[in-house]
Structure formats: structure tokens, C-alpha cells
Amino acid sequence: MHSLYDNVLALSTGLCESKMSFIIFWDDEFHAVHHYSHGIKNFHSTDFALYKERFGKLKASCFYAPNTKYHTLFQDLYFFKHYEQYAKTLIFPILDDKNQVCGLIGVLHPENPSAIEQNKHALKQLSQHVGKLHSEHKIKRRNNQPKPILLQSLNQLPGAHYEFIISPEGQLGFPNVSDELINLHPHFWSIPHLSCPDSIFRLLHRMDFHDFRTFLLEKEEGRSVEFSYALKNEGGSTKYYMVRINTYLNDAGETLCFGIVKDISLQKSYENVLEQIIFDISHVMRRPVATMQGLTQLIELDKMNRETVKEVAYKLQLVSNEMDSFIKKLYNNYQQRWEELEESEKK
Known part of the structure; x- marks a missing residue:
């Protein structure tokens, strides 16, 4: 299930600028967390039956707790007790194909109050996307179809982002880029017309793929890659962009890479x-x-x-x-x- 949801976790952490994001599916007994500096972690100590009992029948469109330490829904749950230093919690339910709550997606962070509406919008879209992935995954499991490796459609998700695969031999797969990223700056407009993965990579990263891979091999395991660069606008003004890339190694030895691009000019x-x-x-x-x-x-x-x-x-x-x-x-x-x-x- 990590091949389905790890990138969504990284995306939710990046979009909400939070310290940590998490996904829980109680019937699948799946609980994964993405920390902005430590990467993905599994929680095997989760009491899934208690989560199902507590959240499975609640009809709230979202759950917001200004202080998880004292909130009755969260205060005695091990996960939230363990991470109670992140005082604020924003959570959206995940609905299955029968419109029943089957899990939760959320972020734990002391977010800027002015960003709460933006974070709600991003998490709502992510929860809907994860619900579709979960339903499709269950259908494919019943039909013994192969599991999908990456997200089905980047354009269902909020934000400017992209994904690519590096083979065990170090070869770059063709990047999949969202429409929002292409429209972010005239610099990216040529991406749909490029037929070479390396050309798209250089356009996105402002560096050679082999230099990036060397850097990737030297970085601390589990940490995201982050850098920024400047681009001239059509009017001559300079715009600044931050790129954050989360990487995961699957069972086939492939490196799955998921990148988020944000305009940090202001x-x-x-x-x-x-x-x-x-x-x-x-x-x-x-x-x-x-x-x-x-x-x-x-x-x-x-x-x-x-x-x-x-x-x-x-x-x-x-x-x-x-x-x-x-x-x-x-x-x-x-x-x-x-x-x-x-x-x-x-x-």
C-alpha cells in the first residue's frame, strides 16, 4: 500500500507546510506517517478497532483540534499522545465507494491561522483522491490485477507537482507532470512538447540528471531533497521557486520520486x-x-x-x-x- 499512499503523504506535508502528515485505514490495518525531515514511518502499534469505532460513524466533513492533548477524540490515542508537541490537528475522513468512512488523512502542525482555509481545501482534495485510489486498489486486489506504482492522475491533486522513476540501473523514466506546474511559469510551457526525459528533468531541476542522482545517493536516507532557483519572468522581474522531492525505494529496486514546486517569490x-x-x-x-x-x-x-x-x-x-x-x-x-x-x- 506504500506504493499508493507514500507520495500522497509527502504531498500533504508539502502543501500544508506541516511537520507531519498521516494516513490511517482501519480495515487494512495500515497507518503510515510522513515527517518532513525523517521521511515515511509505519505505525504497527495503532489500535485500528478503536479508530474505527471512534471515527467510522462520525459524519463530520473534517476534524479540527486546536489542542490534541485535551481534545476528547484524540487525547487517549497513542499516536496523538506520542506526537502531542504538534498542538493543532486537521483531519479529513476518507470515504470508500459506498460513501462510508474507511480511514483518515491529516496533518499535525502549528500552522499559520491564515492558511487554515487553504490547508482545508488541499486536504479535502487529497482525501477524495485517496478514497478513489483505495476503492480502485480493492477492486484490483479482488481481480488479482497488478498494483499501481504511482498516482493515477496528478491533475486530480492540488498544487504544482510531478513524478518520475529511476530504474535499478540508474535510468530515468519519463516524468509525469501536472497541468498546474506547466502553467506555473512560461519556463515550463515547453514541457508537453519535449520527448526526452533528460530534457524535461533539466527544465524542472536546472541540473543534469546524473548530477542529481549522485546527490541523491549521497543524501541521508529518508530525507527529502530541497532546493530553489530563480527564473526571469516575461516582464524581466525575477521569480523564485522551491522544489521539494521525496524519494522511496520499492521492492523492485526502483526509486520513486515525487516533486512539489512552489512559488516562493513573495x-x-x-x-x-x-x-x-x-x-x-x-x-x-x-x-x-x-x-x-x-x-x-x-x-x-x-x-x-x-x-x-x-x-x-x-x-x-x-x-x-x-x-x-x-x-x-x-x-x-x-x-x-x-x-x-x-x-x-x-x-
């Missing part, structure tokens, strides 16, 4: 602005701060007369006014830059 712009703010504060404000420190060291009331104290106080006031004026200009300047960045992202 995040990158924020980082650049923050770096500039830190630079300005550390350099421009050092002079008045040093002046104030020097003046305060001069103030020894037992050695200074009243006129000298008044003169030092006057200079302190001038320096403090200068700092206050600078802080206001700094705030207005960067407030304007934030607004310009956000406005450019809307276009």
Missing part, C-alpha cells in the same frame, strides 16, 4: 527586505547609539556641575530625536515596500 522578497532592515538598523543606528553610550558614561553627578549635566542632556535629546526620526522613516519606507511587493504579487 517569501524571498520578504527575506530580502528583512535583511535590508537588519543592515540598516545595525549600521545606520550604530552611530547615534554609540554617541548616547558615550554621553551617558560622562554623567557622573559627583564630578559634573549643573551646566555640564544640562549640556549632556541637551545632546542626548538631539541624538534621541535623530533616532526617533530615523525609526519613523525606516517604518514608512519598509511599509511602502511591503505594499509594493504584495501589490506586485496580485498582478
Whole structure:
């Protein structure tokens, strides 16, 4: 079942920017977890009968617990007790072909409250897709058909993503790319017209496949591969993209690779602005701060007369006014830059 659901787990972790995602099917006694840095893990200690009893007949469209440690649905379940450091839980039920709840898909993470609706949308689509995969898988098992290796249709899933297989001999299989990724940037528009797997790979990764495979062999087992690169837009502006690739080794010795591409241009712009703010504060404000420190060291009331104290106080006031004026200009300047960045992202 890992060949069906491991990539979905990696996708749910990436889309929701969470620390961990999980899938549970109680009748199949399948419970797998994807941790953003440790990869896939199986949970054999799960009490599947208890999960079925607790969640199988609930008709909620989703379950949200601001604190799993105290929520009555989760607090005494071993899995949630074990991972109670992730306070918030967002879970969607998985429905089978008879519209009955057969499992759960969810994420555990202290997510940004503003992203909750986006995460709900992504998980809802993933739960529907997993339900279809589960039903098709059961039918194929009954008919003794071979198990599918990768996802059936990337375009049923949210987000810009792709998948490919590396054979045991190190040969690259033809990448399967979602429509959303192709439409992400003009750079990717030529993908449907390329007939060489290596050409598509170079377009996606901005690197040679053999260099990537060498890097893959050297990385720590179970960890995802993550990198970013910059692309020029049609208008000449630079866009930044992050690629996260999760890899799995199947029984046939093939490496299954599932990649997520995200536009991080706004995040990158924020980082650049923050770096500039830190630079300005550390350099421009050092002079008045040093002046104030020097003046305060001069103030020894037992050695200074009243006129000298008044003169030092006057200079302190001038320096403090200068700092206050600078802080206001700094705030207005960067407030304007934030607004310009956000406005450019809307276009």
C-alpha cells in the first residue's frame, strides 16, 4: 500500500507546510506517517478497532483540534499522545465507494491561522483522491490485477507537482507532470512538447540528471531533497521557486520520486527586505547609539556641575530625536515596500 499512499503523504506535508502528515485505514490495518525531515514511518502499534469505532460513524466533513492533548477524540490515542508537541490537528475522513468512512488523512502542525482555509481545501482534495485510489486498489486486489506504482492522475491533486522513476540501473523514466506546474511559469510551457526525459528533468531541476542522482545517493536516507532557483519572468522581474522531492525505494529496486514546486517569490522578497532592515538598523543606528553610550558614561553627578549635566542632556535629546526620526522613516519606507511587493504579487 506504500506504493499508493507514500507520495500522497509527502504531498500533504508539502502543501500544508506541516511537520507531519498521516494516513490511517482501519480495515487494512495500515497507518503510515510522513515527517518532513525523517521521511515515511509505519505505525504497527495503532489500535485500528478503536479508530474505527471512534471515527467510522462520525459524519463530520473534517476534524479540527486546536489542542490534541485535551481534545476528547484524540487525547487517549497513542499516536496523538506520542506526537502531542504538534498542538493543532486537521483531519479529513476518507470515504470508500459506498460513501462510508474507511480511514483518515491529516496533518499535525502549528500552522499559520491564515492558511487554515487553504490547508482545508488541499486536504479535502487529497482525501477524495485517496478514497478513489483505495476503492480502485480493492477492486484490483479482488481481480488479482497488478498494483499501481504511482498516482493515477496528478491533475486530480492540488498544487504544482510531478513524478518520475529511476530504474535499478540508474535510468530515468519519463516524468509525469501536472497541468498546474506547466502553467506555473512560461519556463515550463515547453514541457508537453519535449520527448526526452533528460530534457524535461533539466527544465524542472536546472541540473543534469546524473548530477542529481549522485546527490541523491549521497543524501541521508529518508530525507527529502530541497532546493530553489530563480527564473526571469516575461516582464524581466525575477521569480523564485522551491522544489521539494521525496524519494522511496520499492521492492523492485526502483526509486520513486515525487516533486512539489512552489512559488516562493513573495517569501524571498520578504527575506530580502528583512535583511535590508537588519543592515540598516545595525549600521545606520550604530552611530547615534554609540554617541548616547558615550554621553551617558560622562554623567557622573559627583564630578559634573549643573551646566555640564544640562549640556549632556541637551545632546542626548538631539541624538534621541535623530533616532526617533530615523525609526519613523525606516517604518514608512519598509511599509511602502511591503505594499509594493504584495501589490506586485496580485498582478
